[in-house]
Amino acid sequence: MSAMARKICMLGDFGVGKTSLVSRYVRNTFSDRYLTTVGVKVDSKEVIRDGRDPLKLVVWDIAGKSALDALNMSYLRGASGLLLVADGTREQTLRTAIDLLLQSRSLLSGAQAVLLVNKLDLVERWEVAPSTLVELRKTLPVIETSALSGDGVDQAFVELARSLDP
Template identity: 40%
Template structure:
């Protein structure tokens, strides 16, 4: 069995922890708890005729005041930048995080646009979003609440890393 470290990054409150809980445990909670530091979850999956254990690092929300802890990316095989489509600023912050990640790591990244079960308040045009998506190997609309897009996102990453 191989292990692959995946880092979830994003602004505070975008739903990183909820995505992990939905994927690993199949549950969603309305309670909001701010993550401090990093929480590591594991999930074993079968992909490309082999077993892979995903080590999912749920990293505390990043904003311009607390900065970016590049040390969390050491040994990572991929990353997910999570944004909240009810908050346009979360995409701006996600793009800032992407720039910081690219400065310290050469690993594939996925963009997760979370909370798609709620009405969107983004002001991005389809053209702008298409340009933004080019910085990532894949893009997923997700809902930690309903589970939409969560399993396919992690499955895509697992397949990518074991190909």
């Protein structure tokens, strides 16, 4: 194997843009239909890290839900990192992302997490206040992204890869 592989999961409410972010970042090996059938779609992306060995991120795009059921919890097993995705235009999705993070902690206590506040291209319609983001950045990395323009997407994945061991 050319690079160390790590499993990361994307969590977030419906319509926050998880799949669009993955599509922007990785090659699509499988159809999006898996999201509505199996409830998950897996892709991979190799990330080059400064001064360290490259890392392959195996991205599990879990279908959007406001709460994790047993099947979703089984999808989370073995994950080293979490990409929490929220929609900046809907403040509720931010609370959902935080709830999902708290739920996943029971299974993934040591997993690294990065919060992606998506739809930066619609920043003028954001409900999430900048002050809220400032407060959140005190506990976990928060990156503003746009799946439409690609802004912040690579940075988010690289940030998560940088935080993973080794």
